[in-house]
Each structure stands twice: as structure tokens, then as C-alpha cells.
Amino acid sequence: xxxxxxxxxxxxxxxxxxxxxxxxxxxxxxxxxxxxxxxxxxxxxxxxxxxxxxxxxxxxxxxxxxxxxxxxxxxxxxxxxxxxxxxxxxxxxxxxxxxxxxxxxxxxxxxxxxxxxxxxxxxxxxxxxxxxxxxxxxxxxxxxxxxxxxxxxxxxxxxxxxxxxxxxxxxxxxxxxxxxxxxxxxxxxxxxxxxxxxxxxxxxxxxxxxxxxxxxxxxxxxxxxxxxxxxxxxxxxxxxxxxxxxxxxxxxxxxxxxxxxxxxxxxxxxxxxxxxxxxxxxxxxxxxxxxxxxxxxxxxxxxxxxxxxxxxxxxxxxxxxxxxxxxxxxxxxxxxxxxxxxxxxxxxxxxxxxxxxxxxxxxxxxxxxxxxxxxxxxxxxxxxxxxxxxxxxxxxxxxxxxxxxxxxxxxxxxxxxxxxxxxxxxxxxxxxxxxxxxxxxxxxxxxxxxxxxxxxxxxxxxxxxxxxxxxxxxxxxxxx
Numbered sequence: 001x002x003x004x005x006x007x008x009x010x011x012x013x014x015x016x017x018x019x020x021x022x023x024x025x026x027x028x029x030x031x032x033x034x035x036x037x038x039x040x041x042x043x044x045x046x047x048x049x050x051x052x053x054x055x056x057x058x059x060x061x062x063x064x065x066x067x068x069x070x071x072x073x074x075x076x077x078x079x080x081x082x083x084x085x086x087x088x089x090x091x092x093x094x095x096x097x098x099x100x101x102x103x104x105x106x107x108x109x110x111x112x113x114x115x116x117x118x119x120x121x122x123x124x125x126x127x128x129x130x131x132x133x134x135x136x137x138x139x140x141x142x143x144x145x146x147x148x149x150x151x152x153x154x155x156x157x158x159x160x161x162x163x164x165x166x167x168x169x170x171x172x173x174x175x176x177x178x179x180x181x182x183x184x185x186x187x188x189x190x191x192x193x194x195x196x197x198x199x200x201x202x203x204x205x206x207x208x209x210x211x212x213x214x215x216x217x218x219x220x221x222x223x224x225x226x227x228x229x230x231x232x233x234x235x236x237x238x239x240x241x242x243x244x245x246x247x248x249x250x251x252x253x254x255x256x257x258x259x260x261x262x263x264x265x266x267x268x269x270x271x272x273x274x275x276x277x278x279x280x281x282x283x284x285x286x287x288x289x290x291x292x293x294x295x296x297x298x299x300x301x302x303x304x305x306x307x308x309x310x311x312x313x314x315x316x317x318x319x320x321x322x323x324x325x326x327x328x329x330x331x332x333x334x335x336x337x338x339x340x341x342x343x344x345x346x347x348x349x350x351x352x353x354x355x356x357x358x359x360x361x362x363x364x365x366x367x368x369x370x371x372x373x374x375x376x377x378x379x380x381x382x383x384x385x386x387x388x389x390x391x392x393x394x395x396x397x398x399x400x401x402x403x404x405x406x407x408x409x410x411x412x413x414x415x416x417x418x419x420x421x422x423x424x425x426x427x428x429x430x431x432x433x434x435x436x437x438x439x440x441x442x443x444x445x446x447x448x449x450x451x452x453x454x455x456x457x458x459x460x461x462x463x464x465x466x467x468x469x470x471x472x473x474x475x476x477x478x479x480x
Contacts, residue, residue: 038117042079051129054071054129062382083112083134084110087108119132120132122221123222151445171292173245173390179286181236181272188207200230205231212237257273275340283340289373289374291372315403326424339426352408356409388443
């Protein structure tokens with residue numbers, strides 16, 4: 001029979017062991033969420049705004065948003081416990097061609113999504129609903145790695161990668177995106193004169209007025225400082241917001257996509273981020289404009305110089321981006337359809353690995369003193385992973401003082417004298433380039449790199465096995 005003394009001693013020993021156990025990343029996040037300042041502020045905001053339900057949002061590897069909805073009265077519980085998701089949700093619960101669930105299978109452990117308190121938003125189209133972005137962790141019951149950072153969390157990876165970059169270099173990456181996208185619907189069709197472009201035409205912009213006004217209204221309510229926009233190709237709008245630290249820009253890109261989907265539903269049209277909607281049309285890019293800052297100083301430009309120039313620090317960072325552009329293509333141009341942008345020549349999508357002074361045909365353009373524009377990413381890109389790749393490439397360029405070479409002043413399209421080497425031209429080529437780039441692979445945890453590659457390899461295999469309308473028109477009646 002166990003004595004009260006021995007029971008008390010065992011309990012005391014257990015408490016001591018518990019107190020001595022190392023804290024995990026999940027523990028630290030929980031501690032932040034449970035602080036009085038956080039719980040009081042969030043409780044007050046939710047109460048005062050009339051929010052009744054909360055979305056707990058997770059960004060997947062492919063850049064989609066998955067979520068659970070919980071009544072807001074359970075806020076404190078979720079700040080402490082988080083939300084549980086099936087592990088393969090991070091890979092869209094995608095099965096490969098053999099029917100295997102990628103990312104761990106049906107029996108895989110769940111992961112814990114912990115809301116980031118400072119990401120709280122109220123949905124302006126339904127103010128009874130609020131939302132959080134979550135960081136992801138291994139469930140704390142797992143004996144081998146419970147409470148550790150989930151290796152396949154793209155949003156968490158950017159937050160940690162940027163923090164390490166700042167610690168190592170003293171520099172902050174600030175970015176602004178150009179999210180081109182297509183709005184599709186019968187009432188949005190425009191007539192284009194042969195050989196002309198509908199870009200910038202006020203009449204076309206007026207056609208889109210109800211849509212861009214609603215998008216900008218919602219975006220402003222959700223913290224995006226909208227600055228300008230234009231009409232570019234049939235149905236194509238580009239609406240921009242102010243640049244900021246890269247992790248904030250990535251969050252805002254995800255929010256912008258959700259806003260566009262909502263506005264499309266309200267107007268009975270379709271909002272598409274497909275990189276190449278139709279043959280011969282402009283592609284939907286997502287150019288990344290970026291600069292590096294030390295405090296309030298942009299280190300890519302020298303104070304007082306008005307002519308276009310790039311500092312030595314900027315050249316080394318650029319050298320890294322160009323060196324690793326092929327290896328990063330699987331992330332920057334992440335779908336089969338992405339590569340259609342690069343086959344249509346003369347439409348401002350890059351083909352060659354080069355840079356230029358205000359040259360819109362180059363992979364990277366020095367668009368203004370202190371600002372570089374990376375033109376490879378498209379509208380379907382996962383903005384967290386694209387920024388991780390930029391940071392990894394620039395870090396390598398800075399560390400090894402990589403030389404970007406001389407700027408290209410010609411039209412760098414296939415067959416031009418300036419052509420040096422191509423970017424990958426298909427998703428299959430991009431997968432091979434990724435396999436050959438240790439810096440790009442090393443920017444991801446091994447589990448993430450393997451899973452992301454599996455997703456893209458399966459996508460490429462499915463495409464290669466599919467019979468298209470083009471093939472039918474070419475070959476169905478070809479012989480005899």
C-alpha cells in the first residue's frame with residue numbers, strides 16, 4: 001500500500017521534473033498568447049467589434065488557405081490550446097497518382113495551429129467574423145519532438161528565416177508585390193483593336209470601377225495601404241499596396257487574395273490568379289520589388305546620387321539572386337501553367353538570367369535607385385516561400401560576394417545577342433534545377449523540401465500523362 005508520504009514525494013518529483021523540462025517553441029508561443037496584455041486587448045477588440053466567430057487560418061505549401069471556424073467565446077481556450085489539423089492539410093490533402101496521401105498518409109499525426117495575436121482582423125464584408133493566421137507546431141504529446149516547430153510550415157519558415165537574416169547581416173528585407181490577376185465574366189469583356197493593347201485605357205478601368213473600389217475598400221479595412229492600380233490586359237487588373245517588411249507583405253498578399261475571392265462572389269464574376277489564362281495574352285505575374293535596409297537607410301542606394309546605380313552590397317545581393325534563379329524556379333513559378341508565361345515572347349516575362357537598368361525584359365530590373373524588381377514570380381506563387389528563397393539567395397550572394405555581371409541593355413528575348421542561359425522552361429526542368437541547388441534546398445527544412453518536391457513532381461507527372469485539346473486538334477485526324 002502506498003503511503004501518503006511516498007505519494008507526496010512522487011508528486012513533488014513529478015512537479016520538479018515538469019518544471020525542469022525544457023520549454024518548446026509551442027510553450028513559448030502559448031506563453032505569449034496567454035499574457036494579460038494579449039488576452040485583454042483581443043477580448044476587448046472582439047467584444048467591441050461584435051465578432052461572434054473566428055477563422056483560424058493556415059497557409060499550405062501551395063499557397064492556399066485552409067481554416068477552421070470556432071465561436072469567439074472560446075478565444076482564450078484557442079489562444080492556449082490552438083487548433084488541430086490533419087498533418088496532410090499542409091499539402092492540400094493531395095494524393096499522388098498511386099493514391100498515396102502526400103505528407104504522411106491517413107495515419108499521420110495532426111499538427112497544432114497557434115494563432116498569432118497580432119494577425120487578428122475583422123472581415124469587412126461580415127463583421128461578425130474575425131480571423132487569425134496561425135504558426136504551426138508538432139502536437140505536444142509526441143515524445144520525440146512534441147511542441148517543436150512544424151518543419152512544413154511556410155509562414156513560420158519565413159518569420160524565422162527573416163529573423164535569422166536580420167541577426168546575421170543587420171539588414172531587413174522590405175518588399176512590395178505587383179499582383180496581376182484576371183477578372184472573368186461576360187460583362188467584363190473588352191474589344192481590342194488588332195495589334196493594340198487595352199493597357200491603361202481609362203474606359204477599361206471604368207468598366208472595372210465597381211470591382212476595384214470594393215477591393216480597395218476591403219483592403220484598406222484590413223490594413224493594406226493601397227497606393228495605385230491599372231488595367232493591363234483584357235480582364236487584368238493590378239492593384240498595389242505600400243511596401244513593408246517582407247513577412248508583412250506576404251501576409252497581405254494572402255489577405256488580398258481572400259479579398260478578391262470575396263469581391264468576385266459579390267459581383268458574380270471569377271477572380272483568377274492563374275499565371276497564363278489564355279494563349280497570346282499577358283501572363284499574370286507577381287513581380288517582387290525589394291530593398292535591403294539598415295535601420296532607416298536603404299543600403300542598395302548611395303545618398304545624393306540621382307543616376308541609376310546599385311551599391312556594392314546591392315550587387316552582391318543581386319549576384320546571389322541571379323545565381324540561384326534556376327534553382328528557385330520550382331517555387332517562384334510553381335505550376336505547370338506558370339511556364340506558359342515564358343514561351344510567349346515580348347510580353348515582359350523573363351527568359352534569360354540577367355539584369356538591367358530599367359530594362360523590363362530582364363530577370364531583375366533596377367527600377368529605381370535602391371529598388372530591384374524580380375520578375376520571375378507569378379500570381380500563383382506562395383509568397384512566404386518566394387521570400388524565403390530571396391533571403392537565401394541574397395545571403396549567399398552577400399557572404400560570397402557574388403558578381404551579377406554587367407547590366408544588359410538589350411531586349412533579352414530568345415535569339416537576342418544578349419542571351420546567355422535560359423531559365424528553366426518547364427516545371428520538369430525547374431524540378432531538376434532545384435535538385436542541383438544546395439543553397440535553395442537548404443533554405444527549407446529537409447521534410448518541407450522533400451514534400452514540396454513530391455507535390456511538384458506529381459503535378460508534372462499528371463500533366464505529362466494528360467491528353468490536351470491542343471494534341472487532339474493536332475493529331476486526331478493527322479493520319480493517314
